[in-house]
Amino acid sequence: MATYTITVNGQNRSVAVDPDTPLLWVLREELRLTGTKYGCGVAACGACTVLAGGIPTRSCVLPISLVGAREVTTIEAMAHDAVGRVVQDAWVATDVVQCGYCQSGQIITAVALLKRVNNPDDTAIEQGMGANLCRCGTYVRIRQAIKTAAQQLQQGRTR
């Protein structure tokens, strides 16, 4: 056991856990930020995706001891992110979710994509979202919602 202080959603949080504890389980069990999901534990499904230093990161394979000074942003803070809010609204307007379990990871990944690419086409969306699994198969609507969000962000920029 060791004590670590990390920055999560703009706040400094201290936790006492084993050094190899993945960030995912620190978020879920120590900080009770349960919006970040466990799906596979081997970085294969993307359900646990958070932003670490602004980069979409698989929290299930990132040990707490390696988080360091990187600011961690989870789905719980996405409504306070300019792009995050637009993406969430597009998701709701498009009725994307089914079971919803993978959608925290999908939304975080989409936000990162839209911060990188202004107007992603189908190929760019596939590249950006290609490693996030959804067993309900909401992929068609995820594509739609990302395009809607991109449009709205662009309108916001030109205004």
Add this chain to the structure above:
Amino acid sequence: MIDRRTFILASTVAAGGALLSLYVDAPVQAQQQPPAAPPLPPDAFVRIQPDGTIVIQVNRLEFGQGVHTSLPMLLADEMDADWSHVKAELAPAAAVYNDPFYQMMETGASVSIAHEFQPYRELGAKTRAMLIATAATRWNVSPDTCRTSNSVVRGPNNQSARYADLVADLARQPVPQNVRLKAPSEFTLIGKRTRRMDSRPKCDGSQAFGLDFYAAGLKVAVVAHPPVFGGRVKAFDEGAARTTTERVDIFEIPLVNGTGVAVVADRFWTAKQARDRLKIDWDVSNVEHPDTVDLRAKYNSLARTEGLIALNRGDLAAMDRVPVSNRLVAEFDFPYLAHAPMEPLNATVRVDGDRAEAWVPSQLPTIDQAAIAEALGIKPEQVAFHTLFAGGGFGRRGPLDAHIVRETVAIAKRYPGTPVKLVWTREDDVRGGHYRPMCAHRVQIGIGPDGMPLAWNHVVVAQSLFEGTIAAAFELHDGIDETVIEGTADTGYAIPNIRVSAHQPKVNVPVLDFRSVGNTHGAFVMETLIDELAARAHADPIAFRRTLLSPEAKKRRRVLDLMDEKSATWRNALPTGHALGIAVHECFGTAVGLAVEVSVAEGRPRIHRATAAIDLGTAVNPLTIEAQVQGGLAFGVLQLMGKGAITLKDGQVEQRNFHDFTPPYMRDTPVAVDVHIVPSTEPPTGCGEPPVPVIAPAVANALSRLTGKRYRSLPLVSL
């Protein structure tokens, strides 16, 4: 051919509810008719709060299919409730929430809307009638002169009262026995594209799923399961597991099948690390070691012999009159498939003296509640059972052996007063059995002079899902499990001479319903073979099907026509290297017709587009139906994935996680899907499962056009 749902209904009445006897004190006698169900009390389903919020109980698991929105729509429409103030809750386990046909709480067989269309509307209409009666009494007017809309009752002299203001007197009103239900033209919600109520919480991280359940003092448990199904712990060395500074409890527990070692800690990671370090000596000497290679050989050889006859129409001697050059023999193989819902399996149970409380994302709350009670030697009503939202399920959260809650309670009873959450890791899930059965089909076809099938001899080999379970009495018919031969013996094609028979070998691999069940393989076989016959006859695949479909296959004909019309433009302008694939299938009372545009990219099928038509009677929420079709197609792509198979070697499952059992990612699924609903006022039928079976054969048919090969063995390892 008796339909499975009808069969269950009929036999439930005839058998007097063998399932009931599992969880009621005094089992109903076999010959006795079950008592007529009392009318459902509206107050068990509807709560009107002082602020005008109307809370509706949902008697099903919400695991993506949208019942959390569509069931309240049924009730709210008849109640004339203000939809913007309607909320939904998942109901706890109680008899009042039982499925009216199965007489237990269940989510499966695509029946939620079909079975609740009438009861939920009646509940809404009765509540509305009671609200009107309350207002009419208050105003001293005749109820007939009152109108309702948007949670307000209006009287003949401009009186008005919000529903919330009538609640205090509502309980004094008798519940009316008979109410008039709306005609379809009067619906205000049913038939309208209505967004899900659970979208926002599922987009901001606030929606709690089973795995998100935490309570003070909660312990987390993981279990080491035997490497071969049914294996037992011989000995274990916990020395290495105890390297952590945190408290870890390690002990052997009984499993439904064999024994295992439970590891319990305050945190998941602690428990999992300890489990991974455990050294366990297993005794697997007395259990069968299934092996995929051996099973395939056995199944293929069984398929060459006749099984139990499920369908025998016309005279197979017609085959002998067909010249050998016009006969076709096709042998098919399908692997075991894991459901792999995104949320790993879990359950939380707290045992407290002669009572228990459970929080489970369950498709079978009544069965799970009874299993917990049985394990503790108490009555089901002493188990408070909460159904939590589930991150997918597809059948996996409804095993009749209730093995997840049984494992949980075997651990939780050692911690009186403390909630214990069992977590199956993804590896546990992939290796844990309860799969879609592996199967083989062998079909011999005699083609008539008109190119149409004249004689059809079809043998299916697959494990029964229900033999030896509590549901055997309902699900087996003359020894044949409907889930083995569905999609084939109930074919809508007017083949004059056809025999379908089934072998149901017993194998030491637990199997389970899997979204659309036997139709996953039955539809693949039928739809690829019909397509092959069409190609052989140089006929258009849609026209060929239209000719061959029996006049009674009305829904299939309607979706074929609608799909034909809606896909015509793109079908007739396919780019070079792209091909069309067609499939049509009916299951759970619903027909789906599909056209796909496919090319080959990097050795894999690329599905550019899909046009689907669906006939499910009355469309309650077209927005959800569209989502279920889009999602069901994507789910069905699993069958085409190169790594879409569970295999066994010397008794052990060879796959571990998503890297070697790989469901479809975005690029594997159709880029665009347009969904068209056949307009209908017939009673609603299933929606969750029917879209699944058509995609794999449609894509395989398109691939055949591109490569000239026929695809009879899944997964599609290479094209």
